[in-house]
Amino acid sequence: MKLLITGINGFLGRHLTNYLAGKGFSVTATGRNNVKGELLNYVKFFSADLLNTHQSFEMVNELQPNVIIHTAAMSKPDECEQHKELCLQTNFEATKTLVNAAQQVNAKFIFISTDFVLGEGENHTETSTLNPLNFYAQSKLMAETYIQQHLDNYCIIRPVLIYGKHIEGIRNTFIDWVQQSLQAGKQIKVVNDQFRTPTYVDDICFGIERIISLDKTGIYHLAAEQILTPYTMAVKIANHLQLDSNLIIPVDENSFPEPVKRAKRSIANIDKAKAELDYLPMSFDEGLRKML
Numbered sequence: 001m002k003l004l005i006t007g008i009n010g011f012l013g014r015h016l017t018n019y020l021a022g023k024g025f026s027v028t029a030t031g032r033n034n035v036k037g038e039l040l041n042y043v044k045f046f047s048a049d050l051l052n053t054h055q056s057f058e059m060v061n062e063l064q065p066n067v068i069i070h071t072a073a074m075s076k077p078d079e080c081e082q083h084k085e086l087c088l089q090t091n092f093e094a095t096k097t098l099v100n101a102a103q104q105v106n107a108k109f110i111f112i113s114t115d116f117v118l119g120e121g122e123n124h125t126e127t128s129t130l131n132p133l134n135f136y137a138q139s140k141l142m143a144e145t146y147i148q149q150h151l152d153n154y155c156i157i158r159p160v161l162i163y164g165k166h167i168e169g170i171r172n173t174f175i176d177w178v179q180q181s182l183q184a185g186k187q188i189k190v191v192n193d194q195f196r197t198p199t200y201v202d203d204i205c206f207g208i209e210r211i212i213s214l215d216k217t218g219i220y221h222l223a224a225e226q227i228l229t230p231y232t233m234a235v236k237i238a239n240h241l242q243l244d245s246n247l248i249i250p251v252d253e254n255s256f257p258e259p260v261k262r263a264k265r266s267i268a269n270i271d272k273a274k275a276e277l278d279y280l281p282m283s284f285d286e287g288l289r290k291m292l
């Protein structure tokens with residue numbers, strides 16, 4: 001089974017590459033820049049800028065993957081709001097190109113979308129009405145729609161607030177930011193009026209592995225079940241690391257200037273993944289214990 005994973009220098013892309021290569025899949029990972037940090041020596045690297053249609057087609061034609069897992073994206077909602085054209089090119093047009101290339105070589109296409117397409121509310125299932133609240137989410141929904149209209153052999157994954165072990169060379173996560181700030185004795189303000197189900201990256205990797213090995217298609221919510229705010233997450237991180245949680249100040253989202261619109265409470269129902277994939281995500285405390 002030959003896999004092509006986009007986003008080798010991204011947080012999920014690198015974790016997924018290491019995880020699936022470790023499970024014996026033949027993995028080629030792609031990025032537009034040289035590989036940051038160390039790559040497992042049995043993973044192949046293919047350099048391509050996904051905004052370059054020609055490069056994307058050439059890559060897929062040359063590699064002839066059985067499965068393409070598309071994690072690369074412009075993933076920060078604030079940047080998407082500020083640079084809408086680039087966001088559309090990256091999250092929608094580049095995905096369209098990969099979908100068309102996948103169609104040509106008969107590859108399964110696994111797209112990493114986001115819980116942000118769900119909008120406000122509890123218990124969103126894979127068939128709930130979608131309500132993207134910002135441009136990032138709209139661009140992801142456009143990609144989801146194109147995939148569903150053009151492919152049969154596809155999966156759309158909607159993860160929620162991904163966290164996991166730091167990998168050298170790969171961007172910092174919320175956990176790194178909290179840890180580094182508290183270690184430096186710095187006070188931090190953290191939002192306490194947005195509720196999410198933060199998801200341990202290995203759980204998402206497991207869910208994707210199951211999708212591939214069971215040859216599943218359709219939409220899956222790969223999130224966790226424990227509902228937390230970024231503030232309650234930060235306090236747990238401090239407690240796990242025995243750092244001073246008094247440095248963490250709870251604030252509401254309006255205390256940040258011109259915030260991108262985000263759901264106050266966006267909770268994805270994961271019953272489908274549990275029933276069909278034996279997906280059993282860990283709690284935030286379990287995830288922290290595993291990674292720290």
Ligand SMILES: NC(=O)c1ccc[n+]([C@@H]2O[C@H](COP(=O)([O-])OP(=O)(O)OC[C@H]3O[C@@H](n4cnc5c(N)ncnc54)[C@H](OP(=O)(O)O)[C@@H]3O)[C@@H](O)[C@H]2O)c1
Pocket residue numbers: 007008009010011012013031032033048049050051070071072073074075076090094112113114115158159160161162163171
């Ligand atoms: N992180 C979360 O909490 C979260 C939650 C829900 C959904 N998601 C989705 O999950 C996926 C992975 O997220 P992540 O946090 O791992 O993202 P990330 O760390 O920001 O990584 C995204 C990667 O995409 C690459 N990329 C962007 N434009 C590209 C282009 N034109 N050509 C080639 N590569 C390009 C970037 O390359 P460079 O390194 O060269 O810039 C980067 O390595 C994304 O699709 C995101 O929308 C993430």
